[in-house]
Amino acid sequence: MPYHHKDFAPYAQQHWPRLVTTAHLLCGDAREATELVRNTLVGVCARWRRIPRDDVDFYVRRSLVRAYLRGARRAHGPSPEGLGALSARQRVVLVLLHREGLREAEVAQMLGCSVRAVKSLARLGMLACEGGPARLRTLLATDVLPGAVPLDAIERRGRALRRRRAGAVVVACALVLGPSAALAANQFGGADSASGAGADADGAASSPVRIVTPGERVEAVRGVRLWLTDKGKHWSTPLRAHQFLGLAEDIADGTADDSADGTADDKKPHVSAQFEPLGDNFFLSGLYHGLSTAPGRVEASLGGTEVTGTVLTLAGSPGWGVWYARAPLSSTALKASLGEGGPTVTVYDAAGKAVARSDVRR
Secondary structure, three states: OEOOHHHHHHHHHHHHHHHHHHHHHHHOOHHHHHHHHHHHHHHHHHOHHHOEOOOHHHHHHHHHHHHHHHHHHHOOOOOOOOOOOOOHHHHHHHHHHHOOOOOHHHHHHHHOOOHHHHHHHHHHHHHHOOOHHHHHHHHHOOOOOOOOOOHHHHHHHHHHHHHHHHHHHHHHHHHHHHHHHHHHHHHHHOOOOOOOOOOOOOOOOOOOEEEEOOOOOEEEEOOEEEEEEOOEEEEEOOOOOOEEEEHHHHHHHHOOOOOOOOOOOOOOOEEOOEEEEEOOEEEEEEEEEOOOOOEEEEEEEEOOEEEEEEEEEEOOOOOOEEEEOOOOEOHHHHHHHHHOOOOEEEEEEOOOOEEEEOOOOO
């Protein structure tokens, strides 16, 4: 559940000194650091009601880091003594690890890279730091005395930004979604549509791979919300709220029995499929895991109909994620699929190679 909007003020007041200190270590200039934190909190204020309750610190840190990296690509200002030889990403990694106390996996998730990349940046940053590790620890332990929190200005700008975004969404919906309303109603309401699986009008649905933060809610189709944590897949439907499928549970229940002794291999790449009642139709989704590379697309074969799914995954290439069909599955397609033993779901990498496939014997 998101924070109530009145919780923003105490959060900003409590975390202002820490955020300014972190920004100063990154920027090296007090005025630039204050401006960076102020702009970050304006954006956070505008989205405050949508940020998950247990994910605020991650969201704020990620917003601050991304804003700093964008500015660092445009122009490099002064740097804290001893950190001037470091690249922007090296500085971010060292500050997050040794000042903020984050784990390497958390930093990788925040930067959208692998843990190996974080380790490499930290190692090279240590070597480039003037004075060595001891000098770095001294620099990172230094606190900055910030000024008062410009809370009124932040909230005023945050509300204005929220109104502008809401207005832009309304205009975009009117221009883009209006002409396709009839098609969308046919896809979501037709119990026996010709496509049977919610493909686009030309029969080729897109397969976006969306990187989400832990707890970030995504509306898969009307009435169905999905979100991920490091434990697995969560989702809610109109009939059942707050459902959960853990990684360990899916591995135990769904891995194909391909080993010589008849036991399941939990390290083998695997992808599952689930049917959820959704009115007169069914919502199709699943969980894949065990991948050593990032997915490019997921396709499901349902009684002769091909469906290209949408993929949700956490940052840092964790090797698992969730896929779902963008439109409910009609009863006709479901019956045809079950008559053939169930859907065949295949995960492809960016090069088009199949890296995981469901076991139709399930």
